[in-house]
Each structure stands twice: as C-alpha cells, then as structure tokens.
Amino acid sequence: MHLAIAGSIAADHLQTFAGRFSDSLVPDQLDKLSVSFLVQDLDIRRGGCAGNISFALANLGQRPTLVAAVGRDFAEQGYQAWLEKAGVDCSRIHVSPSLHTALCTITTDEAHAQIVTFYPGAMAEAGTIDVAALHAEAPVDLLLIGPDDPGAMLRHTQAAREIGLPFAADPSQQLAWADGDLIRQLIEGAAYLFTNDYEAALVEQKTGWSADEVKAAVGVQVITRGKDGVTVIDADGTRLEVSAIPDVVAVDPTGVGDSFRGGFLAGLAAGLDLETCAQIGSTIAASVVETTGTQEYTLDGEAFLARLAGAYGDAAAERVGGALMISDNLS
Template sequence: MSFVITGSVAYDYLMFYPGRYREHILPDQLDKISLSFLAESMRKERGGVAANIAYTMKLFGADPVIFATVGQDFGDYRRWMEENGLRTDHIVEIPNEFTASFFVGSDQDHNQIAIFYTGAMARAREFSLASRGLHNAQTVVISPNDPGAMLRYAQECRQLGIPYAYDPSQQIARLSGEELVESIPGATYLLCNEYELAMILNKTGWTLDELRTKVKALVTTLGKEGSRIYVESDEVRVPAARLEQPVDPTGAGDAYRGGLFAALLAGLSWEVAGRVAALCGAYALEHRGTTAHRFTPEEFIRRYAENFGPEPTLDRLFANRREAVGAFQATDAP
C-alpha cells in the first residue's frame, strides 16, 4: 500500500529583506496598511508543501506518492523530480494553467510576508483518491491545497477508512470554523504550528483538551522551543535541534513533517520520530530553498547523537535507502 501526500506543488520565489518588518508596522494604521520592502536577493526554487514533504522522506529512502495538480510550465520541475527519484505518476498536468506560485519575503528575524497564487492547484478538487486508484492507500497526508480539495479528501478518507494526516497550515485562514469542525474529527494526525493551533481553537470554539479527543495525535511545532506531540493521553516534548548557521526558514516545517512521517513509517517511537523531525527542520533552515538540504545516513546519525544522544533504532530509518543504493550498485557493477 502507498503513502500518499496531497497538497501543493509550486514554484517558490524567495526574497530576503535585510531589516525588520516590525520596525515599519504602525499598529494604529493597520486598517490602511501600505508597505513595500526592498529585497536584496531573490531565488526561484521548486517547492510546494506536498513536494517538500516527499523530498525529505525520499532522503531516508521512503517512496511516497505525490497527488497534486500542476500547470503547463511544470516540465523542468518534473524532470528534476524524476532525477531525484520522486514519483510523478499521480501529478496531474492541467493545460492552459500555470503551476501554483509562492512569493515570500523573509526579514533578518526570519519573519515572513507571503502571497500564494493558486494557479492549477485550484483544479485539485476535480480529482479524487478513488479516481486515481489510490483508494487503498496506507496513509494520506492532506497538506495545504485548494480548500475544496482538502475537505473532499478528508471526507473521502473517512468513507474509505484510510488513516489521514490533516495539515491545514496556511489554509486555516481560508477554512471556516464549520469546515474545520467537519474535517478534523477522525484524522489520525493533526499538524500545525503554535499560531495555527490558536486559530483552530478560536475558529472551532474547542478547548485544547477537546481538540485532543478529535484526533489520535496532535503535533504542534513551536519554533525555537521545539515541538510538542500529544498522543492520546501522553505528551511528548521535543527539543529543537541546534543550528549550525540559519539561512532561510522557508520549508522548515515541511522538512519536519517529512522526517516525522519517514520515522513513523520505519516504526520508530514518537520520541525518536519527533527528534528526527526536529533535525530535518534544522537541515532545511540551514539552506536557502525548500529542497536544497541533503545528508548521508552517517551524517544524520552523527548529528542526531550530538543533539539528542545515540539512538540505535535509527538504522531502521535508513534501511530502505541502503537497500536501494545496494541494488543500484549491484546493477551498475561491471
């Protein structure tokens, strides 16, 4: 059975402003805000939440299915994905549309201001898991996507009895309280950051304890404070991994999710999976772009030990990758 990731596949336009946004925001003028920041650098990267999560999972040897809609300009992105071993067989290309695009500026405190152009992603609601032959998936990740598609996939997973991870993230602003009340209960996992958690509670009217009863596991990232995982009646506190040199926060949350799911698929405990996720987030923070980080099994295990102590079960995390490399070397041998 396949591990399916639904969500955005997009081009990211990453800009850096060498100042602080907060120094230019007037609290008493928010009803007529008009700001322009001069960026000193810009890069165009391949991104999108679904692709970012899949990329980090692939670094561990996992083989997730990306289920997404893209536009007529996807050709170079498809070639890059295939060169990096990412599956594209369930990425649907929409004629006469452009691939979704994310425009974001980060300041020197790693605060961000962003605009997301939906493009071909708006057509995702026209496709179902069943129509793509994914009705028997092992798990489905519902990450930020067209809001209608996200609601459809949550309903479809419940109908088909497929465990799903609900990651509304950036789309919480677009989803109403009623829609969150409809789509969260029954999820195996709910993922959000601290601010998004507050928004969910505000929109639904639930308390934290009530929210915890709606899902099996609630995963909340806390930035520099690490993350917190509520699993049924337990609470797992995960420290942040030390950074060598922070560069760009874009995609760190996606890398965290990729590491978390890869570790859970390998059968690791929640404590270890959370720390694997934290270290993946640190790797992403140290690179500009959402899919620029890389590591060997030896590098990752060494750095994990430096941050959290030795962990013998990490060998299971890289088992598929080592098998794939071994098979490639055997096939490539003269």
Template sequence: MRIAVSGSIATDHLMVFPGRFTEQLLSERLNRISLSFLADRLDVRQGGVAANIAFGLGRLGLRPVLIGAAGADFADHARRLTASGVDMGSVRISESLHTARFVCTTDLDQNQIATFYAGAMAEASLIDLGEVQTRTGGLDLLLVGADTPSAMLRHTATAHRLGIAVAADPSQQLARLTPRQTRDLVAGASLLFTNEYESALLLRRTGWSQEEVLARVGAWLVTRGTDGVLVHTADGTRTAIPAVPARTVVDPTGVGDAFRAGFLAGWCHGLSYERASQLGCALATTVLGSVGSQEYGFVWSELLASIDKAYGRSAAAEIADSLGEEAKTDTDRV
C-alpha cells in the first residue's frame, strides 16, 4: 500500500521553561494575558507534522510520499528525509519564502505553548495531487495533516475524486477552520485523528454529535497522552489502548505524529485498529526520549520487546509477522 502524507514541513525552535504555565495564569485576569517565560534551553530541530509522520513511516520500512511546501533552506532536511526512505519528489520549494517555523515552549508538566509561522507552507495549495498520483503510479491512502486550509481542502476533495482513501488529521488547524471546512475535511474519511482537546473542538466546529461524526468516518482515533488512545468505530465499538510506559521523558514534541506513523504502518499492513494502535503507542513512547520529532532511533527487536511487555507476546508476534523484514531492515540501525 502506497501512502502519501500532506501537511506542514517546518523548522522547530524548542524551548524549556523550568516552571509551570498554570502557576502563572490568574483566573481573574484571563481576559488580558501578558506573560513572558524565560527559557533555560533552545534546541533547533527539523519538524512539521507531515515531515514527522513521513519520517516515522520511512523508519518502519515504508516509502511514503511527502506532499508539502518548503523554502530554499530545506536542503539539509530533505537529505535526511530521503535517507530515511521518504519520497521527496512532490515537495514544492518556494523561490521567495523560508520553510515554516514552529516555536514551542514546554513546561515541567509537559504542557506546551506554541506559535506557528506558515512561510513557504502558504504555497502548498499549488501542489496538484493528481500530478502526484501520476508521478508515483498510484496512491492508496492520503493523510491530510495540518497545512494551509486551502491545501487541506483541495487535497481532500481531489483524493475523494480519484478514489484515494483519506485519513483526516486537522489537529492544530481546527482553530483556523470554519465549520463548513471542518465538515468537508472529515466527511468520507477512512480514518480521523485528534487528541482529546481537538475531539471536543471538532464536535463544536462541525455541530455534529460523536455518533454523527462516526457515521461519516471509518474509525476515529483519539490520543490521550499518558492514558493512551481511544478507538471509536461507527458500530459503537470503543477500544481503549493504554500507552507504553516511558523510561525517560525528555520532550513531547512529535509524539502524536509518531503515533500516527506507527498506526498507519500497521494498518496498511493489515493489522487491526487495536494492533496498529499498539505499534503507534510504542513508537510514540520512543520519541519521548529525545529532543526533536525526528531525532529518535530504535532497534526493531527492542521496539517489539516494549510491545511484548506492554501488550503481551501475541501482540508483539502479530505485529512482527505483519511488518516482517521490511521494518527490520530499516530500523535495526539506531
């Protein structure tokens, strides 16, 4: 199965505040917030939701197609993604704008406050998914991640027209999307990804109940941080998958993207929602141990061992049999 991932490509500026955001918020002054957080550390890393997910898929042995727009400063990042197995042939390089910037501060409780500058991402709507389909010889699934709303809507509509399955992942752009745009992105999706907060916001944006959303999608996956993932399906099934315990927690940036990469890799290999979610949770926990969303490495046998410990031997065996040597070949190198 050939997967394309559309969405942001960015440079991440990651800072750490050695306190708690909640201790600085005054309930009687929330209508006029004026705060500055003195950070102890700054790390500049490569990121963007589409690039992060594509990186994870590549590390698991797939050859995902990255669809997005970046600037002339993207060359080093592009080389790293190519080396990780990502097809870069459909990335648009802007002649005038820099690659998008993600500026994020994390506190002691792993809460985050972030600002995103679109930059070259503004040109993402100029990419023609039909041309990508022709160049690659066919796509089976398109994940539509956070991007300019016009690009998200265009890619979704084109995928439906071409018969390409869609995984809707509006995430951070729910704050920008109109109710009509949100409904257009969700309706007809084979998969829908949100976190807990985004799931509530999505219901408000669409005006639909949870049941009405599920009547329009194949499955709705809700990530819940340390509480794992909830999988909802239209038949009323609700499956809770616990997270894989983390040995160390360094930085939560990119954890959700790693879950999506692991889930999609498993799902595309025929695993059930539950097994695919378990693989996603294991990969997500791996990301917690490093600063940056594309800095992690892992050994396939060790990843399987963490799945065995968290979910049992049968889960690890089924995932190993499904991905087989394809994943092992690319991921035994840390």
C-alpha cells in the first residue's frame, strides 16, 4: 500500500526564560509594547505534522511519500537526511527557492506562560504540489491531508476527490480558525477522519452538523481521547473503544496525535483490522508522550510487541508482529 502524507514540515525552536513575562509588562503602556527577554537555552527540534507522521510510519516499516513544501535549509540542516535514513521518500517535496522552512518559536517562562510565533515560510508554496500528477506517476492508495497551508489543504482535497483517490482528513489545529464552510470541504468524502475529542466537537459546532452527520460525510471516523484512549467508528457506524497504554509517564505530549496516526496507518497498510490499527497507534503514541520532542523516540521491535501484548493481549501482538517490520531505525 502506497501512502502519501501531505502537511506541514517545520523546525521547532524551544526556548526557556528564567523569569516571568508578566513582570516585564506595563498594563497601561501596552500600546507602546517593546520587550526583550534573555533566554537560557535553545532546543532545535524537527517537527511538522507530515514529518512526524511519516517518521512514525517509516519506523513501522512503511515507506511513505512526503508531500510538503520546505526551504533549502531542509536538506542543508540535515532534516531531509534524517527522514530518508528512517525510510521516508522525500523525492516529491517542493523546495522553495527563496523561503525558509516553516519555523515555530516557543518561549516558555517559569510560570509556563508561552509566547509562540509561527512563520509559515515555504509552507505557503505547498499548494504548488500536484497530488494528481504524483498519483499518475506512482499510484497512491491513501493520501493523508494534514495541517498545512489552507489553500494547499483545499487543493489536495479537491484533487483527491476529483480523481477518486482515497484520502484521510486530518485538519487538527487548523480547525481552530477555519470556518464551517472550509471544514466541510476538507472532510466531505474522506475515507478516514482523524481528530481528537475537542476537535471532533469543534467540527460539529462549526459545520452545524450533528455527530451522525459528520460520520455520514466520511468513511471511518477516529477520535483520540489522550490517556482515555480512542474511539473508532467504522463505515457501518459500529463504535469501537481502544484503551490507551496504561502507566505511561507523560513527559511531553507534543506530536502524540501525529504518531498515533502513523501507527494507525501502518496497520491499515499492512491489511490489519481497525481495532489492531488503533492498538498500534496507541503503542507508538506512548513512546512519543514519554520523550521530549516528536521524533526523538527509538523503537525496538521486541519491546514494542511486548508492550502491545501487555495492553491488548498476545493474539494482538502476534497479528502485529506477523504484519509489520518494526525497525530499530536509529540505534
């Protein structure tokens, strides 16, 4: 099964400020705001939803095609080599001649207040990627359309619908600002719809659709609920609840939803049933929530299957072990 993953590629710059931002703010002078914070450290991490999902898939033995727009720095600073080494096909990326890869800068103070800036950069050119041409040259079985430049998300979705290419809608954080009309266009006809539980409610509120109407607009609906697990509603409307991996010490939730998607899709690509797909997604997600960063985990095949067996039983682990090639990719 050839999976293509469209969405953002970004670098995350994480900085910490050993003080409180609020101590530097003068409430009645905010119209002249000018502040500078001396930060303690800088942690640069590879991120972006399409990068995270592709990385998870590659770790589970798939070779997904990344559909994303980046700057020249993507290759120069080693992010491309990192993904290729893991097993991601980066041959279809668009490299902007002038813009930098998207950059998310997050500065956190000692009270956990955050100042975040997001520079989309090359992501603005993601709409120039022609998924129909990609599909014509190397047929795609499922295209995931994740958070990205809004025009690109819409263009990829329309193209997929027109050529009958099955797609998975994963609008995630773009739901926060998107209006009901855009959301309807992004999800209608999707073979799969992925959201967390908050986003599922947001879809209903903004589209004006009931839960049943949302479900009727898509094939399979997957709603993740953090440590409370995941609900999968299949094409016939049958609900399936899969618990999360127990006793996980959550260190950093960033990217956990992306890795779940990667695990779920790896199961689909291997021809496994929806319940097993959700179990694979939950098992890889546990590794991500336990590590700082979104692509800093390593998977050991045996440990992965043992963990899956502990949560979901030996028969599930046997199914997964027989169907997936789990790599010790970075060891």
